[in-house]
Amino acid sequence: MDIGIIGFGGVAKSFIKLLIEKEENLKKRGLNLKIKYIIKSDGGIYNNEGINLKDIVKENYNLKNFSFREDININTIIKNKDIDTLVELTNTNIETGEPGLTHIKLALENKINVVTGNKGPIVLQYRYLKKLADKNNLNLGIGCTTGGALPSINVGSFDIAGADILSIEGVLNGTSNFILSKMYEEEIEYDDALNDAICLGIAEADYRLDIEGFDTAVKILILTNVLMNSNLTLKDIEIEGINNLKKENVLDEKYKGNKIKLIGKVYRENNKIKAYVKPEVLRYNHPLYFVDDKNKGVYYRTDTLGDISIIGGASGNINAAAAILRDLINMT
Amino acid sequence: MDIGIIGFGGVAKSFIKLLIEKEENLKKRGLNLKIKYIIKSDGGIYNNEGINLKDIVKENYNLKNFSFREDININTIIKNKDIDTLVELTNTNIETGEPGLTHIKLALENKINVVTGNKGPIVLQYRYLKKLADKNNLNLGIGCTTGGALPSINVGSFDIAGADILSIEGVLNGTSNFILSKMYEEEIEYDDALNDAICLGIAEADYRLDIEGFDTAVKILILTNVLMNSNLTLKDIEIEGINNLKKENVLDEKYKGNKIKLIGKVYRENNKIKAYVKPEVLRYNHPLYFVDDKNKGVYYRTDTLGDISIIGGASGNINAAAAILRDLINMT
Structure with missing residues (x-):
C-alpha cells in the first residue's frame, strides 16, 4: 500500500509511531505500508521509495530536518500518481470542511482511496463523497470520525x-x-x-x-x-x-x-x-x-x-491513530 | 451468489424466511442470493435456476412436496460445480465434527466458500480449515458459531x-x-x-x-x-x-x-x-x-x-440466521 499523509498534528505523529511499533504484525498480515508523502500546510517531504519513519521520530517529527519542500502539497500527489491511499488528517472545520474536503475530493476523483479522521468533510458532504468513491470503486474509511477507537461505524x-x-x-x-x-x-x-x-x-x-x-x-x-x-x-x-x-x-x-x-x-x-x-x-x-x-x-x-x-475504546492520539490503521487494514 | 444449504433444522428454515423478508434490501445492496440446493441427511432438492423460497415456506418447509431426491447430497454439489458458497448448518457434533467437517473440507477443496453455524468442525479443525480456505482464496464465515447474533468474531x-x-x-x-x-x-x-x-x-x-x-x-x-x-x-x-x-x-x-x-x-x-x-x-x-x-x-x-x-445480540433461530446472512454479506 503506497500512502500519502496530509495533515501532521498529534494523530498523524502517533500514526507514524504506531506504524513503527506494528511493523512486524503488519508484515505477518502481508501488509507493506509505504509512506511516500508527509504533507503539512506549508509544504512537505516526499520519497518515492518510502520515507524512513524511524528517522522522522528520531528528529522529533521535525520535517524541516529532511528534504522539506514548500511546493509539496496535495497537487504533487495528484500529479505524481504514485500512491493508492491518502490518509487525511488535517484539522476539522465544521463550517467549510476545508482543507480536508478539497483533499478528499481530489483524491477520490483521481482513483486514490481515502482514510480520514477529519469530521468536517464527512458531516458536510458524506453522501457526495461516498458516491464518488463507489463510482471509482474506491474505499472511503471514516471509522475514526465517530468515537475514534470505539468502532461505532464498523459495528x-x-x-x-x-x-x-x-x-x-x-x-x-x-x-x-x-x-x-x-x-x-x-x-x-x-x-x-x-x-x-x-x-x-x-x-x-x-x-x-x-x-x-x-x-x-x-x-x-x-x-x-x-x-x-x-x-x-x-x-x-x-x-x-x-x-x-x-x-x-x-x-x-x-x-x-x-x-x-x-x-x-x-x-x-x-x-x-x-x-x-x-x-x-x-x-x-x-x-x-x-x-x-x-x-x-x-x-x-x-x-x-x-x-x-x-x-469503550480509549481516547488519545495513539488510539485515534489505531482507528486509522484499522480502516487501512479493513480495506485490504 | 449461488448457494447450497446443507442441514435443514431451525436455523436453516429461519434463514429461508429471512431471505424472503430481506429480498428488497439485498437487491438494493446489489446482492442476488440464489439458493440452488437444500439438502437434509436423507436427500434434498435442487434447482439450477434457484429454488422458489416462498413455495418452501408455503409447503411448511416440507421438502418432500418438491422434486425431492434421495441421491442428492454434498457430492452432487461437488460434481455439479454450480455454487460458489455453501451454508453448512448440520447438527453440531463436538467429538467428531461430522458430518459438517466433511462438508466443509469438500467445499473448500473444491473452491466453494463456506459459511457455517456449526461449532464442531470449527472447534476441532479451525486452523486446518482456515489454511485450506486461504490457500484457495476462499472465505470461511464462522460468525454464527460464537454467540450467534452477537458479533463476537466480527469485533x-x-x-x-x-x-x-x-x-x-x-x-x-x-x-x-x-x-x-x-x-x-x-x-x-x-x-x-x-x-x-x-x-x-x-x-x-x-x-x-x-x-x-x-x-x-x-x-x-x-x-x-x-x-x-x-x-x-x-x-x-x-x-x-x-x-x-x-x-x-x-x-x-x-x-x-x-x-x-x-x-x-x-x-x-x-x-x-x-x-x-x-x-x-x-x-x-x-x-x-x-x-x-x-x-x-x-x-x-x-x-x-x-x-x-x-x-447483546438476540438468541433465537431467526437471529442465528441473521448472523449467517451477515457473514454472507461481509464476504462480498
Missing part, C-alpha cells in the same frame, strides 16, 4: 450487516460524560465538575462544542447518514447540551437510581428519520447506564440481530 | 484490526447467565432457577453442556484460535460450571455489591496463552457486570484501541 457496517437499524443511541462525548460522572459521584455543581475537567486536560480549548452537545450531534449525524442511508444536516438535529444542568437535577435522579447522560439519538418515526441530542434520564437497565467517565458507547436496535451495544 | 476480526488482543473475557452462555440472574434477583436456590429455565424453554435438552461450562469453553476456544492465532484444544481449558453454586454464594456477593457470572477467559501470560471457564465474582465496574438474563457479552482488552465490550 454499524460489518457487525449488523443485513439487519435494519431501528435506532442508534450514543454516549459519544467524553468530556460531557466525564463532567456528568463527576457531578453524580462527587455530588458537586456543574461548574466545579467542568473545572476539574479543564484542570485534568480532559476539557480542551474548544470544550464549548462538547458541553453544548455540538460534538455529539456531529457524531450522531455521521452515524445516521452512513448507516441509515439518510442525508441529514446539523440543522435537522435538535441540540441541547449539559451546560444548564444543576447539581439537584443529577442528584434527584441519582436518589431514584437513575443517571443523566448526554445522549445523541436517531430513530425512525412514520418513515422519517429523527435525531436529537439532549441530557436524558437512564434507568439502570439501559445499555448505556454504565458508560461512565471518559468512556463512550453506542447502542443499536435492529430488527433481526436484536439489540447490540459497543462500549 | 475481533474487523473492529480491533491492527491492535493486539491482551485478553478476551465473555459471558457466552445464555442459559447459565439466566440461571445466575434468577438466583441473584429472586434470591432462590440453584435447582429452582434451573427449573425455571427448563419450564421457560431456555434450558434445552442438552442443558448440561451449558451449566457445566462446556458450551462457554467451546466458544472461548473458537474466539482464541480465530483471533489470537492459537491452536488450543478443549483439553487446554480448565472448565468449571455453575452447577455447584449455592444460593449463599450468590447472595454473599450480592450484599457486597458484586455478581457472580460464568466467565470464559483467555489471556497471555509469559508468552503463553491460557484459558479457563469458571464462575467469577465481578465488581460493578466490570464491563460484563450488567450482562444479565439471557444476554451475552464479550470484553476485549487491546494494546492500542483500549478496552472494547460488545453486549
Whole structure:
C-alpha cells in the first residue's frame, strides 16, 4: 500500500509511531505500508521509495530536518500518481470542511482511496463523497470520525450487516460524560465538575462544542447518514447540551437510581428519520447506564440481530491513530 | 451468489424466511442470493435456476412436496460445480465434527466458500480449515458459531484490526447467565432457577453442556484460535460450571455489591496463552457486570484501541440466521 499523509498534528505523529511499533504484525498480515508523502500546510517531504519513519521520530517529527519542500502539497500527489491511499488528517472545520474536503475530493476523483479522521468533510458532504468513491470503486474509511477507537461505524457496517437499524443511541462525548460522572459521584455543581475537567486536560480549548452537545450531534449525524442511508444536516438535529444542568437535577435522579447522560439519538418515526441530542434520564437497565467517565458507547436496535451495544475504546492520539490503521487494514 | 444449504433444522428454515423478508434490501445492496440446493441427511432438492423460497415456506418447509431426491447430497454439489458458497448448518457434533467437517473440507477443496453455524468442525479443525480456505482464496464465515447474533468474531476480526488482543473475557452462555440472574434477583436456590429455565424453554435438552461450562469453553476456544492465532484444544481449558453454586454464594456477593457470572477467559501470560471457564465474582465496574438474563457479552482488552465490550445480540433461530446472512454479506 503506497500512502500519502496530509495533515501532521498529534494523530498523524502517533500514526507514524504506531506504524513503527506494528511493523512486524503488519508484515505477518502481508501488509507493506509505504509512506511516500508527509504533507503539512506549508509544504512537505516526499520519497518515492518510502520515507524512513524511524528517522522522522528520531528528529522529533521535525520535517524541516529532511528534504522539506514548500511546493509539496496535495497537487504533487495528484500529479505524481504514485500512491493508492491518502490518509487525511488535517484539522476539522465544521463550517467549510476545508482543507480536508478539497483533499478528499481530489483524491477520490483521481482513483486514490481515502482514510480520514477529519469530521468536517464527512458531516458536510458524506453522501457526495461516498458516491464518488463507489463510482471509482474506491474505499472511503471514516471509522475514526465517530468515537475514534470505539468502532461505532464498523459495528454499524460489518457487525449488523443485513439487519435494519431501528435506532442508534450514543454516549459519544467524553468530556460531557466525564463532567456528568463527576457531578453524580462527587455530588458537586456543574461548574466545579467542568473545572476539574479543564484542570485534568480532559476539557480542551474548544470544550464549548462538547458541553453544548455540538460534538455529539456531529457524531450522531455521521452515524445516521452512513448507516441509515439518510442525508441529514446539523440543522435537522435538535441540540441541547449539559451546560444548564444543576447539581439537584443529577442528584434527584441519582436518589431514584437513575443517571443523566448526554445522549445523541436517531430513530425512525412514520418513515422519517429523527435525531436529537439532549441530557436524558437512564434507568439502570439501559445499555448505556454504565458508560461512565471518559468512556463512550453506542447502542443499536435492529430488527433481526436484536439489540447490540459497543462500549469503550480509549481516547488519545495513539488510539485515534489505531482507528486509522484499522480502516487501512479493513480495506485490504 | 449461488448457494447450497446443507442441514435443514431451525436455523436453516429461519434463514429461508429471512431471505424472503430481506429480498428488497439485498437487491438494493446489489446482492442476488440464489439458493440452488437444500439438502437434509436423507436427500434434498435442487434447482439450477434457484429454488422458489416462498413455495418452501408455503409447503411448511416440507421438502418432500418438491422434486425431492434421495441421491442428492454434498457430492452432487461437488460434481455439479454450480455454487460458489455453501451454508453448512448440520447438527453440531463436538467429538467428531461430522458430518459438517466433511462438508466443509469438500467445499473448500473444491473452491466453494463456506459459511457455517456449526461449532464442531470449527472447534476441532479451525486452523486446518482456515489454511485450506486461504490457500484457495476462499472465505470461511464462522460468525454464527460464537454467540450467534452477537458479533463476537466480527469485533475481533474487523473492529480491533491492527491492535493486539491482551485478553478476551465473555459471558457466552445464555442459559447459565439466566440461571445466575434468577438466583441473584429472586434470591432462590440453584435447582429452582434451573427449573425455571427448563419450564421457560431456555434450558434445552442438552442443558448440561451449558451449566457445566462446556458450551462457554467451546466458544472461548473458537474466539482464541480465530483471533489470537492459537491452536488450543478443549483439553487446554480448565472448565468449571455453575452447577455447584449455592444460593449463599450468590447472595454473599450480592450484599457486597458484586455478581457472580460464568466467565470464559483467555489471556497471555509469559508468552503463553491460557484459558479457563469458571464462575467469577465481578465488581460493578466490570464491563460484563450488567450482562444479565439471557444476554451475552464479550470484553476485549487491546494494546492500542483500549478496552472494547460488545453486549447483546438476540438468541433465537431467526437471529442465528441473521448472523449467517451477515457473514454472507461481509464476504462480498
